[in-house]
Amino acid sequence: MSGDAAGVNEVRAAVDAAFRDEWGRVVATLIRTTGDWDLAEECAQDAFTLALQRWPRDGIPGRPGAWLTTAARNRAIDVLRRKAVGAAKLREVAAMTPEPEPAAGVLDESGVPDDRLRLMFTCCHPALSLEARVALTLRTLAGLTTAEIARAFLSSEPTMAKRLVRAKQKIQNAGIPYRVPPAHLLPGRTPGVLGVLYLLFNEGYSATAGADLVRQNLCAEAIRLARVLATLMPDEAETGGLLALMLLHHARRAARIDADGDLVTLEDQDRGRWDGAEIAEGVSVLEGALRRGQPGPYQIQAAIAACHATAATAADTDWAQIAALYEQLARFLPTPVVELNHAVAVGMAQGPAAGLPLVAALEASGRLAGYHLLPATRADLLRRLGRLAEAAVAYSEALELASTDAERRFLRRRLAETTAPA
Amino acid sequence: MKYLLLICGDESAAAHAEEGCGGWTEEMAERGMLHVTGGLRPPAEARTVRVRRRKLLLSDGPFAETKEQIAGLCILECADLDQAVEAAARHPAASYGTIEVRPLLP
Numbered sequence: 001m002s003g004d005a006a007g008v009n010e011v012r013a014a015v016d017a018a019f020r021d022e023w024g025r026v027v028a029t030l031i032r033t034t035g036d037w038d039l040a041e042e043c044a045q046d047a048f049t050l051a052l053q054r055w056p057r058d059g060i061p062g063r064p065g066a067w068l069t070t071a072a073r074n075r076a077i078d079v080l081r082r083k084a085v086g087a088a089k090l091r092e093v094a095a096m097t098p099e100p101e102p103a104a105g106v107l108d109e110s111g112v113p114d115d116r117l118r119l120m121f122t123c124c125h126p127a128l129s130l131e132a133r134v135a136l137t138l139r140t141l142a143g144l145t146t147a148e149i150a151r152a153f154l155s156s157e158p159t160m161a162k163r164l165v166r167a168k169q170k171i172q173n174a175g176i177p178y179r180v181p182p183a184h185l186l187p188g189r190t191p192g193v194l195g196v197l198y199l200l201f202n203e204g205y206s207a208t209a210g211a212d213l214v215r216q217n218l219c220a221e222a223i224r225l226a227r228v229l230a231t232l233m234p235d236e237a238e239t240g241g242l243l244a245l246m247l248l249h250h251a252r253r254a255a256r257i258d259a260d261g262d263l264v265t266l267e268d269q270d271r272g273r274w275d276g277a278e279i280a281e282g283v284s285v286l287e288g289a290l291r292r293g294q295p296g297p298y299q300i301q302a303a304i305a306a307c308h309a310t311a312a313t314a315a316d317t318d319w320a321q322i323a324a325l326y327e328q329l330a331r332f333l334p335t336p337v338v339e340l341n342h343a344v345a346v347g348m349a350q351g352p353a354a355g356l357p358l359v360a361a362l363e364a365s366g367r368l369a370g371y372h373l374l375p376a377t378r379a380d381l382l383r384r385l386g387r388l389a390e391a392a393v394a395y396s397e398a399l400e401l402a403s404t405d406a407e408r409r410f411l412r413r414r415l416a417e418t419t420a421p422a
Numbered sequence: 423m424k425y426l427l428l429i430c431g432d433e434s435a436a437a438h439a440e441e442g443c444g445g446w447t448e449e450m451a452e453r454g455m456l457h458v459t460g461g462l463r464p465p466a467e468a469r470t471v472r473v474r475r476r477k478l479l480l481s482d483g484p485f486a487e488t489k490e491q492i493a494g495l496c497i498l499e500c501a502d503l504d505q506a507v508e509a510a511a512r513h514p515a516a517s518y519g520t521i522e523v524r525p526l527l528p
Contacts (some may be wrong), residue, residue, distance in 0.1 A: 127503055174525045175423040177502035185504065 011055045016018050018064040019048060023143035025065055026072050030141075031178060033093045034076050037168045041140065043079065047072035117232040118180050119156055119227070124193040125176045132167035139164055142221045144214075152203065152214045160352070193229065194242050194298060197222050201246050205253070213362035219250055230285070240289030241299030247282030248305035251275040262406045267314040279309045297332040300325055319349035336367040343378055354380040361363065372401035376411065392418040424457065424526040425506040429494040431519030438493075444514045450498060455509065459496035490520060497526070 024048060030040035047068045061067040077093055123136040138144040144152070150160035170176065181189045204218030226243040233239045255269040258325070286302045304325045311317040326342035339362055346356025359378045368374045379394030395415040402408045431438070450456040465484040472479040483489070493515070500506040502527070510521040 125503075127507075175425075175500070175502045175506070177504050181504065185508075 008056055011052065011060065014055065014060045014064065015048060015051050018051065019143060022065040022068050023048075024116050024119065024141040024225075024228070025114060026068050027140050028119035029069055030072055030076060030190060031119065032115050033073065034080070035178075037140070037171070039076060039079060040072075040247075043072040043075040044068075044143075046075045051074075067108065112233060116228055118178055120193050120229060121170065121180050121189060122176060122178050124189075124196045125171070126189070126192055127174060127176055128167055128170060130196075130199070132163055132170075133192075134168050134199060135163050137162060137196055137200070137225070138221065141225060144221070150215050152218055161210040165377040167365075190233070190236055190238065194238060196297075197229065198242060198246075199224050200225070201249075205249060219246070219253070222246060235292070237289045237292040237294040238298045240285050240292075241296055241302050244282045244286035244289060245298050245302035245305055247278050247285065248302055250308050251278035251282060251309060256386060262409065265410075266308055271313065274309065279306075282306065295328070297329060300329045300332065304329070317348070319345055323349045336362055336365070337371075340368065340374060340377060347377075347381050347384075355381045356385075370401060372398045372403070372407065372411075374398075375401065379414065379418075383414070388418045423500060423502065423506075423528075424523045425498050425500055425503075426522065426526055427498060427506070427510050427513070428492055428522040429496075429513065429515045429519060430490045430522060431493050431515065432489050433491065438515065438518060439512070441463050446513050447496075449510065450496070455498045455500060457497040457499060459494075461494040462492060492521050493519065 023044060026044045030043055031037055034040060038344060050071050051064070051068060055061070065097060073093060080093065098295045100178075120137070120140055124133045128136070135149050138149045138152070139146065146161050146164060147157050153160070171178075180186075198326075200218050201222035204216055204220075204222065207215035207218070207264070223243070223246050224334060226239070226246055230239040230243045252266075252269065252274050253273070255271070255273040256264055258264050282302065283306050286299065286306055289299050290303070304322055307318050307322050307325070323342060323345035326345050330338045330342060343358035343362065344353045346358060356378070358375070359381065362368055363374060363378070374417050375394045376398035380389045382388075382391035382394060392415060395411055395418060399408060399411045399415065402411055423462070445453075447456065447459055450459075468482070469486045470481045470483065470485045498506060499502055500509065506523050506525075510516060510523050513521055515521060
């Protein structure tokens with residue numbers, strides 16, 4: 001322990017920072033050593049409380065994470081001793097045995113194994129429901145309280161508490177392993193972890209300006225966890241792809257909602273309000289990932305986002321490149337929405353007449369029936385071709401299918417433009 | 423941990439029953455994972471037993487009339503759920519039927 005006695009505000013800031021940076025690591029280590037998820041959370045919580053008492057007196061430790069892990073471990077030993085569990089378990093916790101599987105033990109600069117990766121894979125195990133994976137990840141890795149997670153997912157606290165309890169019971173009872181999967185299982189399991197982080201990000205990203213702050217903060221939590229994942233799995237190009245994708249979207253957050261809370265289309269966004277530093281970081285992370293030569297859907301989507309984010313004006317957008325990227329993306333994600341986006345990009349790159357047949361093919365397939373953006377896209381292409389009467393019909397069709405007020409306002413405006421006397 | 427593997431399939435799966443398990447059983451036994459294993463006669467030969475108010479109620483056929491039938495079962499000793507799922511995925515019946523993996527109570 002080093003340093004002089006610190007001021008209350010300074011300590012509070014240090015504990016807050018440590019909470020963001022170290023919570024997941026402390027919990028992950030305690031789960032490994034005790035095998036008890038509830039005990040791990042409880043002791044991690046106690047360690048942070050203890051820090052608030054001790055750090056003002058003893059000074060902020062040089063390595064807060066190590067201090068907190070030790071405090072949490074000591075607390076666990078106390079609790080287990082009181083419960084008088086087997087001596088073997090106690091010895092195990094006290095010794096904090098070094099990681100036996102080298103593949104799973106990532107050592108940080110202080111030589112302490114980082115258990116967060118195994119915690120991520122366990123929280124995102126496919127035997128758990130998607131809701132349970134998301135809740136567990138936020139609770140154990142990000143340190144959100146049950147009440148905060150409930151608020152973020154517009155659910156009640158008792159429901160969320162039950163979900164967390166059941167998930168932990170399932171891990172215990174079904175024998176879900178606490179480890180990073182072996183190499184032969186990794187390709188099947190990594191996308192599941194990436195998927196949970198991306199879902200977290202999208203939940204936060206779709207929250208509007210008026211929404212609960214907890215909801216908006218999901219983006220920051222998702223980015224933080226993606227950073228950890230990209231650091232712990234540097235050889236997986238898609239971890240970098242996901243981080244880059246999140247950064248490139250997040251960089252535009254200030255410009256995508258107007259004063260009325262309406263979504264602003266990419267074309268109409270004030271690019272001066274985009275976060276240049278975050279775009280630069282996203283592009284650099286993406287370039288690092290692409291150099292590995294393992295293309296994947298997150299890297300391609302990040303590359304598309306980078307095309308938009310690096311265009312000085314909407315007119316400068318490299319639509320030919322975007323169209324090519326969507327074609328590549330469709331090989332990984334053969335979904336009709338990706339095909340529709342491809343059609344839009346082709347319509348921009350080669351002109352509206354080139355996009356129309358692609359939209360027509362999608363309509364004929366019936367795979368996007370009821371999706372308002374399908375007629376809206378056709379309407380847009382027709383409008384740009386000057387076929388205003390047909391465009392108006394398509395806009396009306398889209399208007400009937402649109403589900404939010406903001407979308408309906410936008411479509412009504414377009415409809416008025418196409419039906420107005422020239 | 424012990425896991426029960428319930429090997430299920432529709433009626434056509436019965437045709438596979440005589441084929442054996444293509445060395446799967448032997449492999450599990452060699453690895454010391456196999457506790458119990460067995461194939462089942464068709465559900466038509468089942469008797470279902472209930473005792474209600476001290477009265478014995480017997481009926482023919484399986485308890486649940488479903489398209490999927492249980493054709494066999496085994497109990498494996500596995501390190502964790504991942505190992506049990508991997509073992510199940512390598513059972514020949516997984517390629518034409520369904521294998522339900524259920525952890526046993528301790």
